[in-house]
Amino acid sequence: MLHFAVAGSPFSTPKPGGTVEGLKQARKLGISAMEIEWVQNVPNNVERMREIRSVAQYLDIFLTVHAPYFINLNSPDKLKLAASKKRILAALSMAEIAGARSVCVHAAFNLGLPPAKVYDNVRRAVEDILKKKARDFPHVNLALETMGKPSQFGTLDEVLRISKEFSIYPCVDFAHLHARAQGKLNSKEEWDELLDQYEDGLGKSALKEMHIHYSGIAFGPSGERKHLPLRESDAKWKDFLAVLKKRKVGGVLVCESPLMEEDVLLLKRTYD
Numbered sequence: 727m728l729h730f731a732v733a734g735s736p737f738s739t740p741k742p743g744g745t746v747e748g749l750k751q752a753r754k755l756g757i758s759a760m761e762i763e764w765v766q767n768v769p770n771n772v773e774r775m776r777e778i779r780s781v782a783q784y785l786d787i788f789l790t791v792h793a794p795y796f797i798n799l800n801s802p803d804k805l806k807l808a809a810s811k812k813r814i815l816a817a818l819s820m821a822e823i824a825g826a827r828s829v830c831v832h833a834a835f836n837l838g839l840p841p842a843k844v845y846d847n848v849r850r851a852v853e854d855i856l857k858k859k860a861r862d863f864p865h866v867n868l869a870l871e872t873m874g875k876p877s878q879f880g881t882l883d884e885v886l887r888i889s890k891e892f893s894i895y896p897c898v899d900f901a902h903l904h905a906r907a908q909g910k911l912n913s914k915e916e917w918d919e920l921l922d923q924y925e926d927g928l929g930k931s932a933l934k935e936m937h938i939h940y941s942g943i944a945f946g947p948s949g950e951r952k953h954l955p956l957r958e959s960d961a962k963w964k965d966f967l968a969v970l971k972k973r974k975v976g977g978v979l980v981c982e983s984p985l986m987e988e989d990v991l992l993l994k995r996t997y998d
């Protein structure tokens with residue numbers, strides 16, 4: 727089964743908002759999943775996490791988390807690297823308590839280093855983080871995200887390779903890949919090939935539990951510029967849904983459109 731998730735509390739959530747109210751509003755709208763946006767910081771209120779968990783369970787809402795943006799697992803600065811790992815670990819641990827299944831992370835900036843060197847640095851940091859998995863986040867996946875700029879770590883090859891090594895799965899942001907590839911990856915044939923590559927990397931059953939990001943996207947020579955509403959972009963979103971359906975892709979598709987629930991529902995209704 728494929729859930730369609732809103733990226734944060736829906737716009738239409740009654741004031742004062744918050745994740746719990748957002749979950750209720752999502753359910754009211756017929757949305758069955760939410761990505762909680764801890765992109766500025768990770769909360770540390772355990773009681774609040776337990777409340778999110780029980781409300782999401784009661785409403786049968788599938789949860790994922792977006793980790794903070796301030797992360798660079800390729801930083802040469804030891805303090806910055808340690809702070810990055812700490813933020814990821816905090817997001818994973820709180821996600822465990824909140825009942826979220828997967829946490830996506832923008833892993834690193836390349837900083838002009840050769841890709842092999844960056845890969846090594848990210849790999850080492852991921853290995854460190856996962857040492858705490860059994861104790862702190864046994865039910866949560868660490869999803870390294872495919873990124874929209876060539877200056878960032880996160881080609882599909884890179885995130886698949888590292889995921890395979892550690893038995894985790896990545897967050898495949900198809901909009902980022904489209905931007906990074908300067909407009910390619912916007913057709914049924916290309917998506918089919920991409921999913922073949924995903925299966926080759928992580929196994930046949932991996933398609934049944936994917937963490938996907940999707941939206942329209944604007945891009946320039948240096949890749950991603952900003953996310954766009956589906957209908958104001960070049961995204962062939964109906965074709966995309968057809969491929970997901972044909973390949974029986976499961977898990978969650980988080981729609982990162984600026985229109986929030988409007989585009990989530992557009993995708994969900996079209997898919998159904």
Ligand SMILES: [Zn+2]
Nearest residue numbers: 792830832871
């Ligand atoms: Zn992201």
